[in-house]
Amino acid sequence: MLTVRDLDAGYGDLQILTDVDLDVGEGEYVTIVGPNGAGKSTVMKSVFGLTTYMGGSITFQDEEIHPLDPEDIIHKGISYVPQNENIFGTLTVEENLEMGAYILDSVPEDRLEAVYERFPVLRERKDQKAGTMSGGQRQMVAMGRALMLDPDLLLLDEPSAGLAPDLVQDMFDRIDRINDDGTAILMVEQNAKTALRRCDRGYVLAQGENSYTDTGDRLLADDEVRQQFLGG
């Protein structure tokens, strides 16, 4: 579904990624882990057309997408939840969700209903300003907005960042359910062990390059990976 080959990318003249390869199959759940500054978010931003492309290829459903801008990429079936500033704080919850469908002529009511069924608290608080909600609820708003177009691939950048420990489990459970319902997931996570335990496949990125790739379970069991990247 998503195939990244030999990707070189960065910001302006600054190259961050070198020869990065990555695959996400239909309905798969793929995680990228690695140290701070490894370029994990840059991979995700590159897929969404937000970095400077320097070489290689990014294809989605067998179509090259790297010259496209984010709006065109959304049309292709990819939605992105950035780590920061992922909601409009002064808009209500419902207005935020409606923004997720801005590329359409009208808001698809069935999608709004599907998002409310997935995140009932958002229906209860639909008229509340999103900026006044808790961290976990704001993350639900951001995910709900990304799901408004029923994407084939959902890009999640550190969905557990800033959440209280008891909410982290809940967030990962919700992501599992989104994936169980057929949406492929590409997720960057600091919470590496938890993410690898849940995903189909993991990529360890270091200094902008692929370091290890395997099933989540095998990466977790690999002594070198554990020593170098997972705190032993």
Ligand SMILES: Nc1ncnc2c1ncn2[C@@H]1O[C@H](COP(=O)(O)OP(=O)(O)OP(=O)(O)O)[C@@H](O)[C@H]1O
């Ligand atoms: N907009 C930008 N302009 C210039 N450099 C950037 C920009 N965004 C990120 N970088 C740099 O790119 C490198 C990789 O950053 P990136 O956010 O992709 O890493 P990461 O692995 O996701 O890190 P973290 O786990 O800390 O979020 C870092 O050196 C960072 O300073």
